[in-house]
Amino acid sequence: MIDYHVHLWPHAERADEGELALDRISRYTDQAQAAGVGEIALTEHFFRFVQGRAVVDRWWENCAERGGQPLNAKAEAYFDHHATADLDLYVETAVAAKKAGLPVVVGLEVDYYPGRMDKVSNLLAGYPFDVLLGSVHWIESWMFDIFSDAMQMEEWDRWTYSDVWRAYAEALSELAETKACDVLAHPDLVKAAGRFPDRAVVDECEERIAEAAASSGMAAEMSSAGMLKLCREDYPSPSLLERFGAKGVPITFASDAHGVGRVGNRIDVLQRTAVRAGFGSVRRFRSRVGEELGFDAGSDNP
Ligand SMILES: [Zn+2]
Ligand SMILES: [Zn+2]
Numbered sequence: 001m002i003d004y005h006v007h008l009w010p011h012a013e014r015a016d017e018g019e020l021a022l023d024r025i026s027r028y029t030d031q032a033q034a035a036g037v038g039e040i041a042l043t044e045h046f047f048r049f050v051q052g053r054a055v056v057d058r059w060w061e062n063c064a065e066r067g068g069q070p071l072n073a074k075a076e077a078y079f080d081h082h083a084t085a086d087l088d089l090y091v092e093t094a095v096a097a098k099k100a101g102l103p104v105v106v107g108l109e110v111d112y113y114p115g116r117m118d119k120v121s122n123l124l125a126g127y128p129f130d131v132l133l134g135s136v137h138w139i140e141s142w143m144f145d146i147f148s149d150a151m152q153m154e155e156w157d158r159w160t161y162s163d164v165w166r167a168y169a170e171a172l173s174e175l176a177e178t179k180a181c182d183v184l185a186h187p188d189l190v191k192a193a194g195r196f197p198d199r200a201v202v203d204e205c206e207e208r209i210a211e212a213a214a215s216s217g218m219a220a221e222m223s224s225a226g227m228l229k230l231c232r233e234d235y236p237s238p239s240l241l242e243r244f245g246a247k248g249v250p251i252t253f254a255s256d257a258h259g260v261g262r263v264g265n266r267i268d269v270l271q272r273t274a275v276r277a278g279f280g281s282v283r284r285f286r287s288r289v290g291e292e293l294g295f296d297a298g299s300d301n302p
Contacts, residue, residue, distance in 0.1 A: 001267045002284055002293075003032055004041040005109065005133060005185060005221060005254030009048070025097040025104060027260045032103070035264025039284060042094045043107040043133050043185075045082070046120070049090065053083035055119040062115070063141035066158045069151055075141040091127045105130035105285060109185060112136050112175035121180045131285035133221065134181030136171045136189065139164065145192040147230065153193075162197040165190050169205040169212075176216035182288055183219045183252050184212070186226065186235040194230035203239070210243035219283045219290060220244045222274060224266035225256035234270065241277050250283040250290060271295065 006028060025042065032040045046052045060075035094106040106129050110120060124132065137143055144164060146152040156164070168190035176184065186192075187209050196202060213220050223235040236244065244251065251274055255265040274282070274295075281292040 001037045001264075001271055002039045002041070002253055002282060003035075003037045003255050003257075003264050003267055004105075004107070004131065004183065004252040004284070005043050005223065005256045006040050006263055007044055007109075007256070007258045008042065009044070009258070021093065022097055022100060022102075024260075025093070025102055028257075028263050029097075029102045029104060031260050031263040035267060037264040037267050039103045039105065040263065041105045041107040041131050041133075041285070042097075043109045043131070044085075044090060046108055046110040047079060047082050048085045049087040050083055050085070051087040051123060052120075053079055055123050056113045056116045059113045059116055060141040065141070066155070069155060069158075071141040071151075071155065074143075074149075074151065075138070078143070087127070091129075095128060107131040107133065107285075109133040109135055110181055111138060112171050112178075114171075114174065117175070117178040117180045121178070124180075128287070130287060131183060132181040132288065133183045133185040134175050134218070135185040136168060136175060139167045139171060144168075145189060145229070147193070156193065156195060160197070161195050162201045164195070165197050165201055165205045169208040172209055173212040176212035176218055179216060181218065182285060182290065183221050183283075184209070185221050185254070186223045186256065187213070187220050188236045188240050191231040191233065191235075191237070192226065192229040194232070206237070206240040206243055209236075209240060210247050210249065213244060213249045214247035219250040219252050221252050221254045222270045223254040223256050224270060225254070227266070234266075234273070238277070241273070245278050250281070250292065251279055252283055 060072040097104050142155050226233050226235045253267045253270045257263045281294045283290045
């Protein structure tokens with residue numbers, strides 16, 4: 001089994017306050033192995049890094065704000081808080097962990113920044129990444145899944161649920177078209193708030209998401225992190241997983257852990273779900289090239 005989505009820092013911890021060293025990564029791989037997971041992808045957020053901010057800075061200035069909420073200023077404050085780490089040091093440390101024999105691959109979780117993805121790709125091409133996750137956490141400059149922030153949650157009242165879902169699916173399709181990333185992370189993240197439009201709109205959006213994955217050649221992530229959110233459901237939903245299967249979209253498994261404790265969490269459950277849905281393999285990556293690992297590959301199966 002694999003866990004292809006782990007973060008080294010909790011959101012509440014500033015990146016420059018935690019030690020970034022091999023022993024932190026070895027605690028992650030120890031925990032993974034205890035959970036029966038043979039390989040993890042280190043996928044820190046792109047917005048953690050000063051080099052990342054340099055190429056996407058002020059992207060929020062072109063975003064519409066509804067109802068006079070200062071969401072653009074919020075996005076700027078978010079970057080002020082998070083974009084403090086050194087991408088060179090992160091990659092060097094992850095590569096060193098790999099060279100030391102720890103079962104890790106070097107990755108990053110990259111958000112969709114409209115109009116900036118060429119610059120993002122140019123920056124990331126200079127690093128030896130194995131896998132890049134693509135995510136949509138923002139609709140315009142609104143972070144629709146930050147439940148702890150009253151202003152972000154109030155924004156839900158300014159949209160219909162259908163409009164939120166359609167805007168999310170549109171952003172995810174645009175991200176896939178850029179071909180900047182290899183895996184669609186938590187592909188139906190829009191459900192995190194537990195707010196669903198009519199079934200017909202859910203179907204329409206899920207079809208759009210599955211088609212985006214299929215036409216771009218990206219894999220889709222199965223993630224146990226949805227259980228921690230208000231939707232109380234893994235990503236993707238059973239119906240979206242079925243659509244991925246029907247279109248031949250490969251899958252990865254993910255805990256989206258933001259600390260060592262959840263590394264490998266419920267990956268075994270995700271794999272059983274995948275088998276029941278008819279999948280016979282999981283995809284892992286080396287130098288951004290995918291490789292299928294059959295579930296029955298015996299000892300070679302991480
Ligand atoms: Zn994410
Ligand atoms: Zn994540």
